[in-house]
Amino acid sequence: MVRQPYLKKGTWTPDEDQKLIDYIMRYGIWNWNEMPKFAGLQRSGKSCRLRWMNYLRPNIRLGNFSREEEETIIHLQKELGNRWSAIAARLPHRTDNDIKNYWNTHLKKRVILENNKSSSVTTETHSSIEENSPGADSSSLLKIPTMADFPEPLTYGGTFTSSENSYSMRETFVSSENYWEILSFMEQPLIAESFDCDSVSPNSQLWLNHHQQYYDPVDDFWANPLFS
DNA sequence: AAGTAAGTCAACCGCGAGAAC
DNA sequence: CGTTCTCGCGGTTGACTTACT
Structure with missing residues (x-):
């Protein structure tokens, strides 16, 4: 046995x-x-x-959903139902699990409330999504967001805090300005292969150097060139 | 200050699709 | 063609945190 x-x-x-x-x-x-x-x-x-x-x-962004992202999720949920992976595919840097959680804890209630409100007050045909984001159509949902698409300051709460270790694995979001540049950089397999993993631990100097290299202190904005 | 309810979210579970054999 | 294996998805759970009494 x-x-x-x-x-x-x-x-x-x-x-x-x-x-x-x-x-x-x-x-x-x-x-x-x-x-x-x-x-x-x-x-x-x-x-x-x-x-x-x-x-x-790499390039996962967690929490801190912008208003635009919220509206996109609501729009896509209406269009696709609970197909979270399909919705995530149209929201760069977001995971299906995170979107699902956010929907269940924040957006579902709001949508139900708004639906109740609108059905009792008016028979208008336009959804609140369309009203709030003029010109929003399905094609606009496919674009890679720019920094201007995220009006709120980007702050990340995903820091591990064990007794001795404290490091951020989540801060791998890449601005669209850098995204394609970094992506093409990382598509060179030899570069990735050449990394000595023992020295690229989250606390290592190399790790920190690479983070610092792409950290924008103005926007509190991280990019991790190791992953893309 | 303590107890409880509500909210949040990381992680697990079960299932189905598709590939490999 | 049937079986097995792997992967990915969506629903759900439960530990933890926060708000409220």
């Missing part, structure tokens, strides 16, 4: 995150089920995949 290896559940620690990042940077993603063993993680492949896709993956 083969004993199933112990698989850890629950919140990921910074150490686990680092192991996963290091492994993927070194070897890439080849098989989620096999990877955890080789990466030294006592996690299921599913758990690793979820962690990577939703939090550690």
Whole structure:
């Protein structure tokens, strides 16, 4: 009888995150089920995949949804239903899980309230989305947002704070001005391969150097050239 | 200050689609 | 063609935080 290896559940620690990042940077993603063993993680492949896709993956932006993003989500939810991955595909840098959570906790109630209000007050045919964003149509939803699309200051709360470690894995959002430039930079595989993963840990000097290189202190805005 | 309710969100679970054999 | 495996999706849970009494 083969004993199933112990698989850890629950919140990921910074150490686990680092192991996963290091492994993927070194070897890439080849098989989620096999990877955890080789990466030294006592996690299921599913758990690793979820962690990577939703939090550690490059260019992910979490929280702080702008008004425009909110309206886009409402619009797309109306159009596509609860197809969160399809909605996420049309919102650059956002994950399906984050959008789903945001919808369930913030937007759903608001939409229900607005619907109740509008149905009791008027029979107008235009949605509040269209009113609030004149000229918004499905084509405009596909564009990569510019900094001007995010009127609110971009602040990120996603810093790990364990007793000894404190680092930000989420601050990998890239401004559209830099996005394509960095993307083409990272599409050169030799560059990524040449990184020594041991020295690109979140606390390492190289890691910090690369973050600093792309940090815009005016906008409190991060870009991570290691990932794209 | 303590207890409780409500809100938030990271992570898990089950299922289906598609690929590989 | 059937079976197995992997991946991705959407619904849900539960731990944690915040607000309220």
